[in-house]
Structures are given as structure tokens and as C-alpha cells.
Amino acid sequence: MQSFLLLGDEAIAQAALDAGMSGMYAYPGTPSTEIMEFIQSSAQAAEGNVHREWSSNEKTAMEAALGMSYAGKRAMVAMKHVGLNVAADAFINSSVTGVNGGLVVVAADDPSMHSSQNEQDSRFYGKFAMVPQFEPRNQQEAYDMIFDAFELSEKYHLPVLFRITTRLAHSRAAVKRRKPVRQNDQSLPSNPRQFVLLPAIARKQYKALTALFETMPSEPLISRWNRLSRGGDRSLGILTCGIAYNYLLENLGDNADRYTVLSVAAYPLDRGLVSELVSNCEKVLVLEEGYPFIEEQLRGLLDRDVRVLGRLDGTVPRDGELNPSIVAAALGMKTAMGKEVPMLVKQRPPSFCKGCGHADLFSALSEVMKEIGPGRVFSDIGCYTLGALPPYNMVNSCVDMGASVTMAVGAADAGLFPAVAVIGDSTFTHSGMTGLLDAVIKDSPVTLLISDNSTTGMTGGQKSQATDRIESICLGLGVSREHLRVIVPLKKNHEENMNVIREELAHHGISVILARRECIQTATKNKKAEAAIKTNNRE
């Protein structure tokens, strides 16, 4: 079949469509966003009537996907690594309920934090939930493994975790497609109590899950992805996980068969393979993208049966993503290095686009806060977090989705007045609404600024669930009309906006200021799309 140039994300999306997936669920988050975007723009998805709307957050996405699986169809849910924290409640329990239609959960980790607040390793979640996991080495495997993931999921009635990292998600390579498979028909679970996790049922199912998980390493759909190749040099054995294998091959070049190598791409890992590796070498170098997940297991608590080199002894840096040069150093090979970066090169941090409404809001807010004092602005995840950088220096917190509202509430509880929260529209509907309800019930002296750009800006302008709904949501949660103010963040409104902010900061109770102006990027994109439609209509 013809091959296509696809990002790792896109290979996963295309594979899911070809594997007969009926529903895709996600909330945008780098580096996972392009999975849903690919499906939304796919004619094949439209023809197959595949569900492809964004969800409000990762938890609603995970639960809806579980619902689709309940009804017998194949579903996939995708998120960035921290999104799995949000979805964790549903995810962990989904291994106890099990699934009906195949269910694949894609977690895209971001080691080195290119666009994230931590570099947590989702493989721990897979182990925690006791589900099989895949970690493809390249784009073609990402495509092929999705078929196995769905098959495995339906064979054992278990959700499957599909772990990728930034470099695979956002790297393009040629991918060969297979013949598409028909979607499942709708069907109810054969056991009507399977999804009812009352303690009596859950206990039984959990026991079965633990027994099943023990048998997983020898399941062919898993073990076929883990390969041991023997080499003649016994001084070192190497265990790689996922894309780390590519960096190894890059360095070994034509000597790829020098060492015994265990290349892992699916979990749980077969003990037999590991012991074969260990007995074939004096020490083992573990190369994994992310935390020392396998390395810790190999060392064990006593760390004395096997000589292990890896992230925990400094052979590989303890944090950050791998690259071919790091792996070369770990192998003791000489690394080439070009010229140094000249001293005059300056950092170029991200910044607001020219004309961004967030910037005008921060201009007004920072001027007012100068009158009040520092350290009172709790913010959140989105473009507006850039308000933490000069010239605004206005943001005192950025922790997790929705935390602006609730941290301001807690600080207000401690007596900090006024406490200010700044959140975006999409983050507000993701996880800010429940915090606002807490604030309303206590009438916390908090001023919540919702910077509404009518899109999910940071990830490239996906549809925001909040659009046209924020006022009614706030009023519905109990914010009083009098303290729900709407402003337009534009330079010409600067004075007026400052006044509104001043007035609401003075109020000893919850108030919401809605600063609404469309994201410049999205506005331009929409205008272009409209113009294109007009020209097409004329033709």
C-alpha cells in the first residue's frame, strides 16, 4: 500500500480509523493535540460518522470513551501526560470494570517539559491500573500497534494504555497503511453487572484483574513487540524502552550487533527476557525516555543482584528527554560537538502575539495591582500564563488546570484580600467551574478574571466549550448579576477596564470579570476560512 508522511500523532489517529474506531475523545494538550485534529479533518472519519468532538476535559473524555466501549464500539481517548491526572479516577477504575468494545488510552508525555509543567511518566499509571501498555519505537510501529492494542483490549476486556513522548508525537516519517477494518456493531456487555463497581462486585473483579495481569507478559500481542538480540561483547548489555532504541542504533551504526540488546515496546515486561539479557552481560545499561521506570524495577530495593547503569547512578541524566548525544555519552563513545553558541545569543522566550487581548488585560490588571501590592494573582494554564514574564510579571501561580480559582479561594480563606484569579475560557470550563461554585457558596472575597479569547489558544485554536456560555454558567453557579462584569480588553478601553477591576477588587465577595476578545490567531484563521468559502461559492 501507498505510504504517507505522518507525525507520530497522526499515525495513531489514522491507525485508529483504520482499526474500526467509532469514537475519538480528547481535550487539547501538547503533544497530543494533533491526534484529534487529524481525525477531525479526515474524510474517512466523516464518512464513518466517527465521533470527533472535543470534550470539556480529560476526565469527561475518558468517561465518554468508556461509555462508547460499554456500548460495544471501539473508542480512543487521547491526552497529554498531565491530562491523565485529570482522567485518573475514570482510568484506574476502568481496569476494574474492564471494557466491552476496545478502548485505547493515549498518553503523550513531554519529557524536558517543552510545553508542560512537569515530566511525569505515564507508564506508572499503566502499572498502577494494571493494564497492558504499548510504547512504540517509531511512527510505523505507532500505526501497527494500535491494531494490536484494540485487539488486546477486546481479547481481555481491558483498557490499553498507549504511551508516546514528544519526539515521536511531533516527528514525521513515512507510514504504510493497512486495509481498514469495519466498525463494531453496537452491543451490550455480556455481564450486566460488569460496570457496577459496588464493593462486592469490585472485589471480585479486582481479584480477577490481578490474576490476569500476572499472565500478561507472555501474551503474544505484547511479547512480540519486545525483542532480544544477542551480541558478542559481554561487557555490556542494553535495555531500551520505546524510542531510546533509535538513539542506540544511531550510535552503534554498523555495529548494531555488538551488544546484547533488549528492546522493549510493550508492558508488562517478561521476566524471562530480562533474565536472559542479564545473564548475557556483566552490567546492564537502561535507556528509557522519562522516569527510571524499568531501571528501578531492575535494581530492586537492594540493588545488588545486577550491575545497572542508568538515570539513577548518573550514567544518564536524571531528568530530561534522551537524545543521540546523551546515549553516546552513556555508551562511553566520543561525542562530536559543533561550535559553541556565541555569547551574544539571547534567550527568546515565548510571548503574546501582537494585539493579543490577554496582553491588554494584563496591562490594565498590572497597573491596578501596583496600587494594591504584589503576590496576589493566581493564574492557570494557557497563553495567559505568559503574563508571568516581563513586562507584566503579574502571575504568581500556575499549577494545574483550574487551580487559579481554588488557590485564590484558599488564599482568601487565609485572609489575603483581595485575591485575584486569572483563567482562560477553555480552562474555566475544563476545571474552573467547580472551584467557582465553592467560591460562590462561601462568597469568598475573590475576583475572578476570565480572559475569554473564545478558543483554546495555546494549543493552536481548538473549539472552546465555553464559547457563548460563560455568562450563563457564572449566573447559574450563583454569581450575582451585579458582580458579573464584561469588558473588552483593548488599549482604548484601558482606563475604563482599570476602573472595573478596581471596583470589583474592592468588593468583599465573589465577583467575576469577563474580559472578552477573540484570539488574534483564531480570528485570522477564521477570516481566511470564511474568505475561502466565499470564493468557492462564487466559483
Place this chain on the structure above:
Amino acid sequence: MKCDIILAGVGGQGILSIAATIGLAAVEKNLFLKQSEVHGMSQRGGDVQSHFRLSDREIHSDLIPYGKADLIISVEPMEVLRYLPWLSPEGGLVTNSVPYVNIPDYPDKDEILKEVRKVHNSFIIDADSIAKELGSSRSGNMVILGAASSYIALPFESLENAVRKLFGRKGEEVVELNLKALRAGRDAAPR
């Protein structure tokens, strides 16, 4: 044959159109390729780069090792310097001369160009002016790609075909402008 290229620029400058063009040309020639991109936060006016690897043999790593890049193509002169650690001693670089100033401490342009010239095999081109003269100020990227084309192990016609494919949807006029830009870049570069 292998050709490892680092594409550099500032988020929003559209270095991915250069990557996409080389990519299509490579596919036409049935070469292996891997191209790693930057999405997310730094696309908001931060520094962005793309690792582009071409070869007639299977490519393993998505990332280019330090000291192994054959070429850096940059649409901004300070950004090209950021990736010097990746450039091999025999490698070359092609950069736009026009700074993108969105930071308060942006260094002096002449000082930057002096550093660029220290790299043997470097070529600096005022892509913005050339593009403007052609009446398409937005195809500066294609001018730069044209100027770098002799370093890339692909026939020029394949790059032209790629431009036709990439911009085909936007109409004949856009295709022609970009082809002109590509050729103007090639003609401006020493060979």
C-alpha cells in the same frame, strides 16, 4: 547519502513550510526521511527548530546528534547561531539577514552577522527584500530555501514540484510566486 538539516526561526515565521517542501521533494525521490517539529508553547514567538533528516538508508533517530548536521537553514540571523553546536565542521549554513526583534535585549545586527560569517561555508541573504521585489513579501521562506538548495541532496526540480504540490490548493498565482521566490534564492546564492 545522508543530509541532516536543522531549520531554525521564531515561532510564527513558518519554518514548517520549508520543511514541508523538502519533505515532499524527498518523498518524490523515494528517500527515507524524518522530520521532528516544535508545537506548543514556543510557537508563540519563542525560538523554534526542526530537525530534518534525509537519507537513502533507514534513519533511526528523529533527532540529529550534536556536531552532525550538514546544514542549518534559518529564517532569522540570531537563531542560526543557537544551533551551531549541531553543525558539523564540514557543514554549511544559510540564513536570512533580517532580524526578528521581539525581545528587549536583541543584540546588534552587525555583531550577529559577524558571528555568522565566522562559520566557514556560511551564506547570508536578505530574503525579505528579494521577496518584496518579486511582489510576494510572504515568500521569503522560499527564497531562503532556494538559496540553500545547492546544499541539499535533492534535484532542484523536485523542490519545484514540491512547491507546486504544497501551494497547489491556493491557486496558480500563489504557486508561481513561490516558484519565483525559490528560483530567485537559488540564483542569488554562490554555486
